[in-house]
Amino acid sequence: MTAVKALPYANDALKGIGAKTIEIHHDKLYAGYVNKRNEIEEALTGVDRSKANQIYSQMRGLKHEETFAANGQILHELYFGVMGGDGQPAGEVFDKIKEDFGSYASWEEDFKASGMCARGWVVLAYDPTDGRLHNFIGDAQNQGGVWGAFPVLPCDTYEHSYFIDYGSDRKAYLEAFMRNISWPEVNRRYLAAVNMALAKK
Known part of the structure; x- marks a missing residue:
């Protein structure tokens, strides 16, 4: 199981991206990916693998949505983590x-x-x-x-x-x-x- 990561800055810390946007984006949308990923992982523990089918099956549906939720979590964590700077490239x-x-x-x-x-x-x-x-x-x-x-x-x-x-x-x-x-x-x-x-x- 995974957990929601806190923002490394305050909701109102960014320039030109408002606190309300960050609050909804992080606390609702990103958190939703984390929660759904956990829900999918839990559902996979009890899925009937003998009925797996490439056209449609519960197994296929869960495995497909697993990548959507997991990548949604990962990309959002990287996205939020890369902001909060001054925008000056270096290194x-x-x-x-x-x-x-x-x-x-x-x-x-x-x-x-x-x-x-x-x-x-x-x-x-x-x-x-x-x-x-x-x-x-x-x-x-x-x-x-x-x-x-x-x-x-x-x-x-x-x-x-x-x-x-x-x-x-x-x-x-x-x-x-x-x-x-x-x-x-x-x-x-x-x-x-x-x-x-x-x-x-």
């Missing part, structure tokens, strides 16, 4: 971004464009298969991720992330998100991803 990840995208400005343009076309998430991730950073999109928690890649900077692009503050203006929300990035945390995640990838070789 080895900053150098890697410039190496892989040509410049920070080119990466930022691609990240925002990816955020505009994603239906659920845009994630800066380190892929150990090519040793590069990529901006991946996901239309749902369990769609679009690249297995084996390490997410270092996710941004939730579902409407619930910004509708209270910006209505349908996702572009303004993405600008606000960029101003709140904690680059020391992004750098910590990037270095951890590189070290884990090296340890597996």
